[in-house]
Amino acid sequence: MEGYDYAKCIEISKRVRWDIDKDVIRARDFDLSHKFLPDGLSKVDRLDFLNEEDKKFLGQIQGRTYANMFGFVERFIVAKILEITKGHWLGDQVALEALVRFCDEELKHQELFRRIEPMLAVGMPPGYIFPHQPDAVAAAVLEKSTWTVLALILEIELFTQEHYRQSIEPDENLSPLFKDIFFFHMKEETTHALMDELEWPREDEKLTPMERDRAVDQLIDLVGEVDGLLQVQSNSDVDYFLKVRNPALGKDDKNQIRDGVIEAYRYQYIFSGVGHPRFQKLLGELTTEAQQQRVSQALSPLM
Secondary structure, three states, rough: OOOOOOHHHHHHHHHHHHHHHHHHHOOOOOOOOOOOHHHHHOOOHHHHOOOOOHHHHHHOOOOOHHHHHHHHHHHHHHHHHHHHHHHHHHOHHHHHHHHHHHHHHHHEEEEHHHHHHHHHHHHHHOOOOOOOOOOHHHHHHHHHHHHHHHHHHHHHHHHHHHHHHHHOOOOEEEEEEHHHHHHHHHHHHHHHHHHHHHHHHHHOOOHHHHHHHHHHHHHHHHHHHHHHHHHHHHHHHHHHHHHHOOOOOOOHHHHHHHHHHHHHHHHHHHHHHHHHHHHHHHHHHOOOOHHHHHHHHHHHHOH
């Protein structure tokens, strides 16, 4: 972003800083009479054979997974950003402060999302499963090159902002607490994306053309691994929905729900980030046309 640097990120970080209890939760619980995710993210409005209560519950399940996914991915984000601070230890202390603030804020976000799950578990029927182990998945992600992981981190932090501004903020029918969680989360993710846009090119300068080509292949592999995780979670979430609501549906309708949820998850966690103009612009600056085409071809079967 033109005109933004590490000092500006520190300034914004200080201005928007918030506290979990005082600013976000404020002694509130989730009101299950409200939606969690807007239809633009959950895509439940496309399932017109479901009644409104079923659509709302399916969207609430997706919202629960949405919160768990953020707590989950921030495990490897903190680890990678802590690692790259080493490049500034004996150099740019302003950059070092900005990145340390980044880590501190992401650790706070992890705490926030850890607290959300038990709050939702109290009010929602038993049987929901989020089977992924954050440490194990983070370790697998961190085996990839720093170039690749920074690309994934930027993609995540861009779609965080995109989802809130384009879908969550305008919807007046969402749970007030759910909406506030992602408002405050988005505020701090704004500077994180800016720092990603500074650090990814910095990492890119260290690579040979062959190393960069391998990093692009790793990015393609990583997207495939993310999609595998989404398929597992979407099937688990649909199983939970069908067990709890037990709607009188035929096989075709049940399959349509499964197709709809994985389509929603691929949009939420892959395409809304990879397709973001800022991601596309920077990817275009760092890679060749042939490499960009490889990425596009890898994504096309998921659309």
